[in-house]
Amino acid sequence: MTERLQTIACAAGILLALAGVSGVASHVGPIMEGGPTGISMAEQERVDKAASASLLGEFRSSTADFLWIKVDAYVHGGVAMRGVTQQEKQSGTFDKVGSGDGGKENGNREHRGDETTVIPSASHDWRGWYGNIEREVSPYQDMNHHTHKDPKEALPLFRLMTVSNPHFIPGYVVGAAMIARDHTKVDEAIAFLLEGAKNNPNSIEIAEEIGELYSGRYKRQYEAGMPYLVKAIVLGRGRDRTTLTEDEDEAFENAYRWAVLNRREAGDFAIARKVAQEGLKLYPEDVVCKEFLKEHPEQPGNAH
Amino acid sequence: MIARKLTIWGALAQGAILESIRRKDMYVAVILALVMIGAAATIGTFGVHGLEIFLKDTALNVVNLLSILMAVLFSSRQIAEEVSRRTVYPLLARPIGRGDLLIGKFLGAFALSALSLLLFALVAWGALACYGLSLGVIFLQYLLLRLFSLALICAMTLMLSVFITPSATITMALLLAVGSQTFGRAVMLVDQTVSPNVQILLRGVYVALLHLDFFDMHEKVSYGWKPVPAWVPTELFFYALLYIGIFLIVAFLRFRRQAL
Numbered sequence: 381m382t383e384r385l386q387t388i389a390c391a392a393g394i395l396l397a398l399a400g401v402s403g404v405a406s407h408v409g410p411i412m413e414g415g416p417t418g419i420s421m422a423e424q425e426r427v428d429k430a431a432s433a434s435l436l437g438e439f440r441s442s443t444a445d446f447l448w449i450k451v452d453a454y455v456h457g458g459v460a461m462r463g464v465t466q467q468e469k470q471s472g473t474f475d476k477v478g479s480g481d482g483g484k485e486n487g488n489r490e491h492r493g494d495e496t497t498v499i500p501s502a503s504h505d506w507r508g509w510y511g512n513i514e515r516e517v518s519p520y521q522d523m524n525h526h527t528h529k530d531p532k533e534a535l536p537l538f539r540l541m542t543v544s545n546p547h548f549i550p551g552y553v554v555g556a557a558m559i560a561r562d563h564t565k566v567d568e569a570i571a572f573l574l575e576g577a578k579n580n581p582n583s584i585e586i587a588e589e590i591g592e593l594y595s596g597r598y599k600r601q602y603e604a605g606m607p608y609l610v611k612a613i614v615l616g617r618g619r620d621r622t623t624l625t626e627d628e629d630e631a632f633e634n635a636y637r638w639a640v641l642n643r644r645e646a647g648d649f650a651i652a653r654k655v656a657q658e659g660l661k662l663y664p665e666d667v668v669c670k671e672f673l674k675e676h677p678e679q680p681g682n683a684h
Numbered sequence: 685m686i687a688r689k690l691t692i693w694g695a696l697a698q699g700a701i702l703e704s705i706r707r708k709d710m711y712v713a714v715i716l717a718l719v720m721i722g723a724a725a726t727i728g729t730f731g732v733h734g735l736e737i738f739l740k741d742t743a744l745n746v747v748n749l750l751s752i753l754m755a756v757l758f759s760s761r762q763i764a765e766e767v768s769r770r771t772v773y774p775l776l777a778r779p780i781g782r783g784d785l786l787i788g789k790f791l792g793a794f795a796l797s798a799l800s801l802l803l804f805a806l807v808a809w810g811a812l813a814c815y816g817l818s819l820g821v822i823f824l825q826y827l828l829l830r831l832f833s834l835a836l837i838c839a840m841t842l843m844l845s846v847f848i849t850p851s852a853t854i855t856m857a858l859l860l861a862v863g864s865q866t867f868g869r870a871v872m873l874v875d876q877t878v879s880p881n882v883q884i885l886l887r888g889v890y891v892a893l894l895h896l897d898f899f900d901m902h903e904k905v906s907y908g909w910k911p912v913p914a915w916v917p918t919e920l921f922f923y924a925l926l927y928i929g930i931f932l933i934v935a936f937l938r939f940r941r942q943a944l
Contacts, residue, residue, distance in 0.1 A: 453907075457907050457909075458903045458904070458906065465873065467876040467877050468876060471876065473876070498872075506875070507890070507891075510890075510895065513916065513919065514898060516916045517900070517916065518903060519904055519909060533736065533737055537735075
């Protein structure tokens with residue numbers, strides 16, 4: 381009898397979790413339309429300090445992390461990947477992972493050469509028959525020069541992960557980039573990012589991404605985008621650069637690039653030049669800033 | 685001789701199934717299945733567009749977990765309860781050997797587990813089909829491999845049950861059933877970081893350890909991969925047969941000498 385009760389309890393737990401997740405999923409829907417729905421910092425702080433939030437905080441973050449992993453699996457057809465170990469790096473005995481288009485596919489994260497497949501290829505696998513079987517029963521393929529699946533399927537998961545953890549910045553940034561793959565939905569992507577900005581007002585990545593989308597070729601709203609790029613630059617300058625994460629540093633550099641391009645397209649060459657000069661002080665190798673200054677050198681008495 | 689053995693094993697298996705029906709074990713399976721339908725219906729109320737892979741993945745994970753749980757629960761008590769209720773004495777007083785008892789009980793537990801799996805799978809398939817989601821031909825291969833896997837779990841649990849108490853058997857069997865993949869992954873990860881001697885040892889353990897994860901194709905089904913070549917299920921059938929044989933022989937060697 382006790383065993384049966386245990387069985388029912390376990391199963392009910394699993395199913396309740398399933399129903400809960402699906403309930404949230406269904407409420408948000410796969411299409412992210414409408415304006416920002418984020419809550420204010422004060423409200424967020426109040427929610428975070430609630431007893432239930434303390435109890436569920438860990439679960440919330442774990443859910444977002446779990447969904448993040450799932451999204452990665454979705455765009456790779458279920459092929460699981462992991463980071464390369466130090467030993468593998470030194471010996472070079474690992475299967476390389478890289479995008480077929482060199483990582484330029486809009487909306488998908490870049491593969492920086494520090495990943496490998498969880499299941500190794502036959503040439504790097506000591507297991508023989510065991511390895512052959514695993515490569516057949518689990519999703520596996522050679523991921524060197526791979527292409528990504530349409531991430532449309534993964535979009536609701538970005539919504540779920542940001543509902544689950546509103547401070548999960550990669551969820552907003554990558555989610556928006558994936559929405560924006562459909563060029564008719566750039567506004568939707570911006571709305572999603574604005575919600576993220578409301579929940580994370582100090583995020584360099586989100587501010588930069590909003591500015592980038594406004595300044596890009598599908599919006600060309602340079603005046604609307606510039607304040608966000610400036611905000612990203614101000615946020616970056618207000619931080620000790622050694623404390624920036626890799627993503628934050630990349631967004632900081634991109635903010636300079638896009639600000640230069642934004643001002644160039646708006647015809648405001650003086651400001652563009654100033655931003656480019658400032659950017660080069662921090663990122664001396666930045667190609668966009670260098671090229672701009674080369675093409676538009678400062679001339680005495682010339683506003684351009 | 686073989687016909688007689690088959691009759692004995694069949695009768696014992698039938699007895700195990702009838703006993704389970706009398707104990708209303710299958711009711712639990714039916715209730716769980718109904719709860720699954722309920723959960724799926726909740727999703728359907730709001731629409732599933734865009735969450736197809738997520739739903740398939742979750743549904744098949746639930747099928748996997750519940751069927752493993754049922755298999756462990758069914759097989760862990762087959763021998764233990766016969767002994768504790770002393771019904772094993774009239775059974776063994778007949779011309780039935782202890783080996784026959786083990787095989788009969790194994791077949792009974794496997795039949796029940798297979799029935800549960802098919803029930804859960806039917807529910808999952810039906811719920812997904814209601815929302816226009818198909819699982820493809822590969823789903824049949826998934827089911828076949830899950831059946832092999834349940835046979836292995838039943839044999840392993842039955843073997844454990846003649847060594848340790850029922851509660852310990854359930855814990856151990858679930859740990860082995862769910863944790864074998866984690867161990868395999870860990871060995872693969874640390875393979876190059878350990879000394880050659882430890883490497884040989886770990887590789888030996890990896891090869892000797894039962895790999896239940898090889899019988900799980902739910903990810904391939906969820907992500908819509910093509911069916912696997914026929915040699916894969918065929919070779920896995922023999923792999924499963926080998927381990928079922930080992931587990932039942934070890935269980936018999938122990939049970940033969942066990943004071944009842």
